Amino acid sequence: MTEHGYNEGVKNFKCDECGKLFSQKRDLIQHLLIHSGAKNFKCDECDKRFTHKSHLTQHLLIHSGAKNFKCDECDKRFTRKGHLTQHLLIHSGVKTFKCDECGKQFTKKYNLTNHLLIHSGVKNFKCDECGKQFTQKNTLTKHLLIHSGVKNFKYDECGKQFTHKHDFTQHLLVHSGVKNFKCDECGKLFAQKSHLTKHLLIHSGVKNFKCDECGKQFTEKGHLTQHLLIHSGVKNFKCAECGKLFAQKGNLTQHLLIHSGVKNFKCDECGKQFTVKGDLTRHLLIHSGVKNFKCDECGKQFAMKRNLTPHLLIHSGVKNFKCDECGKQFAVKSNLTKHLLIHSGVKNFKCDECGEQFTQKNGLINHLLTHSGVKNFKCDECGKQFAVKSNLTRHLLIHSGVKNFKCDECGKQFYQRSSLVRHLLRHCVGKSF
Template sequence: MDAGEKSFHCDFCDADFSRKGNLNRHKLIHTGEKPFKCNLCDTAFREKHHFKSHMMTHTGEKPFQCNLCNAAYTTKAGLEYHVTTHKGEKPFHCDLCDSAFRNKSGFNSHMRTHTEEKQFKCDLCDAAFRNKSDINIHMRTHTGEKPFKCDLCDAAFARKANLEDHVMTHTGEKPFQCDFCDGAFSRKGNLNRHKLIHTGEKPFKCNLCDAAFRGKHRFKSHMTTHTGKKPFQCNLCNAAYTTKTGLEYHVTTHKGERPFHCDLCDAAFRNKSDINSHMRTHTEERPFHCDLCDAAFRNKSDINIHMRTHTGERPHKCDLCDAAFARKTSLEHHVMTHTGEKPFQCDFCDAAFIRKCDLNYHMRTHTGEKPFQCDLCAAAFVRRQQLKNHMRTHTGEKPFQCDICITAFSHKSSLDRHLNIHTR
């Protein structure tokens, strides 16, 4: 046989091989056979060297050690890749941008970000990926497989990196520290994203408007506002969302799940961020302060919306008229004034409302409930704002001041009536 001759042909495709052993290993891709089976778990492999590396995850053996630090690896290739971090070598350079990479696979993966090529397609859904490793991990969302198990609790994960991050919640380890503040993080990626808060950099820029973002996932969500695409659809109703987390949150409304319970009252919530926000109603904590005025808020989203009162920004525009709003929910409620839709109906009378909170207030006219009580007198109110207005009768506070004269008022409506005197 001539050197380099490929006389072994695959019966399933056009591939040719110079050695029969290579052909036999290749055929396993077509047959799906995985002859090397682990006797300690359900994992199986096509190739012996992958099987040997896997067995080390059970024994803890890491025979390949770095001479420059304490790092150790189960494979020689893992060690060789690690050594490049000491040398700083990045021999694979992108011709389209300034990026450089330590290995060819990282470089090939990067090139697909320029071509938008996603050659690895899922057989069970429409998902597609740039890298084979990503589709392998994605398949676990269909199979439910979580092979990476925590030794300290019952948690299990589809990704090894997620397990490593989780373990740090037990150890408290946060090896990546910020140079600008005392912040410390368990992942380098989280540190890099955090630093953007200090630098003000927003590397993900929309080419259709002036919006820019610190994080890629927020950028992707923003782009759907231009395309109208909502790829995450609910199986129980017609609702669709731009993000997976939006869909997951929505699904809890069908299940009625509220797993996060307040220890100080009977309130329960669908997610952790909501209970964190709620707890601040007990503590009165308002950690988000405006740099332009004295306002302070319980939630970051609230201060972001508040800033629009200073900038005048109203990004949520009505398609049916010229109205524009600072809040998305305000736009949604406004649109119902065009459609006449009032989805929240009273069980006791024919009243119907655009907003659920308005229905809740209305229900109190039937029940007589007045949950907002004054600490200084016997007065009680249906709405929180009514109580706030009432408290000014005790404190004498008059926060609404006329710009034309020195008169001040305890209610905005009183100021509005007063201004008519100047405009007559």
């Protein structure tokens, strides 16, 4: 028994609201103010209100800027001793509070309480800007910084800026070169655990994000968002070298490698080099012999879908690309580009056997077959054999009886354009121009 008439340690005064016990009646009375909702003590700095004057006094330390309590482990400073005491639990490694839902452990009960809101599914805090909802108010507060556009954390090495310090700290790991998170499926290493988690979705095969425009599916929402820029037609990223525009910054970054002339990715099969690893990966499909993309019209197969798509235009009959020199039209722009080399007169591809030169590499390759003596293309009508398929195709016109090439001078008709050209030379003999 003390001089004040009560036993220390004995708590005879109980709160009927929450069941909390107190050793002194005055403490119970003070406590009951919390349940009353009365907050008579107001902070003149931020208008925050408190039930007890002592709580206001402690709160004012935040505005004073005075942080007299320092952590010897990490030098972090606090306005209150209680905050330092709680902070020290982090360094102790002791996590007494465990979540029964997922097993995650916490050093503070307060953190566990906040964590449990995630499992409850209740999201009472909504962002007025984008409508996104959160379980905790402080998470909403952090989220609002994104809409403010304020990025106070900048890394001078790459110039990248961040809204949150946590994101900045995580980004530093990328530059450190340390990659402690490994994918058990393919062995790829990551600097951040979150990056590994996203990567694992690729191996799962789950693609929950679908593009309503073209039906393409993605493992991550961010990838879908980036993809949608393609359909929007908006191209905000311009190449300073050639003026080409891109919908995505990543595509511009890869494009710039073309102008650098650097080709670090080499094909071990044929020695061809590439600026982008993705281009090398696609190129390797050619050597694999695997052709999974088939044309339903003619049965021709392709190693890559990007090659099948332009091929289909040939069957459509649509020819939107016209040569201004001779009027010839093409279904594919790349074919027009190759054709223009004929008019340029430039012949960069030379045959080492006979010295004949060609404007296109394909022309030289086909020509070399004539020197090989190999003739794999045979005419079923007369048995004549050819080294090049296009020569057989032209030859078949003779058996068809169709003569589409007519001489305007004498009316004589020919199966092949080359025969008409030779014939026209005869009309030119003896004429002066």
